């Protein structure tokens with residue numbers, strides 16, 4: 125079946141507060157899609173509406189064109205990680221999974237498989253109250269994978285994982301997408317999102333701010349900047365000034381040129397016979413771009429609070 129996710133006009137109000145505001149986006153199968161937004165932007169509420177745990181005020185969010193409650197076999201279609209801590213503290217990892225497996229018509233063999241898959245085989249008999257946050261996350265992922273679903277919805281799956289765990293999770297998400305599954309995950313770890321996501325859905329105040337490939341989001345929102353170093357910064361400053369190219373002098377005597385490509389800066393220097401020691405295009409991280417991109421949005425929240 126088609127495992128694409130589509131939100132159309134999705135809206136959720138809590139009293140006067142609009143948590144999700146006329147949101148429309150598409151999440152495609154075979155790719156990892158990152159769900160990005162400042163705290164309170166409406167990511168969890170959107171995921172909960174997708175999973176049928178919260179009812180939209182207006183609009184729809186569907187899988188393969190169908191609402192989750194209309195799916196023939198939801199347990200084998202969608203797997204979710206929402207709150208990894210939501211495990212009975214006295215239950216063992218194995219018992220926790222078995223309870224879910226039984227409701228989905230699955231047996232012990234599948235429980236053993238997913239425990240192995242998430243690296244918890246040795247902890248199968250341990251109680252949840254002995255688990256670290258990272259182990260809770262792994263158990264949550266195991267629960268999500270039980271039904272071998274085509275769609276995975278993961279809210280902050282990297283929380284509490286150590287660097288090895290984060291790398292494991294990244295590889296797992298990429299592999300699952302490589303098998304043709306639809307992966308939607310949220311994370312505030314921007315560097316990780318940059319390494320993991322193919323596509324991005326960016327929200328702020330419940331509204332869609334951007335929907336594109338990660339590369340395109342960074343490219344479209346990056347201010348072009350070039351660092352230039354020369355032993356003749358004054359001469360270069362004058363040359364840039366004459367050429368109408370905006371720049372700033374850095375404390376280390378290098379120049380930061382904005383809005384112009386490195387080739388142009390190089391040609392201006394060459395025309396004046398100014399030797400350059402360095403000419404580097406400044407590469408912005410997703411975090412740089414995201415923080416600038418959502419700055420106004422966050423500001424507004426600060427003022428409104």
Ligand SMILES: Nc1ncnc2c1ncn2[C@@H]1O[C@H](COP(=O)(O)OP(=O)(O)OP(=O)(O)O)[C@@H](O)[C@H]1O
Pocket residue numbers: 138141142143144161162163164165166167168169170
């Ligand atoms: N059950 C609820 N009752 C009232 N308001 C709610 C409820 N659930 C969420 N909200 C509000 O809706 C808005 C969106 O919250 P949501 O948890 O979806 O954001 P988020 O993007 O997932 O944020 P975070 O990254 O902090 O989890 C917030 O202002 C939140 O306070």
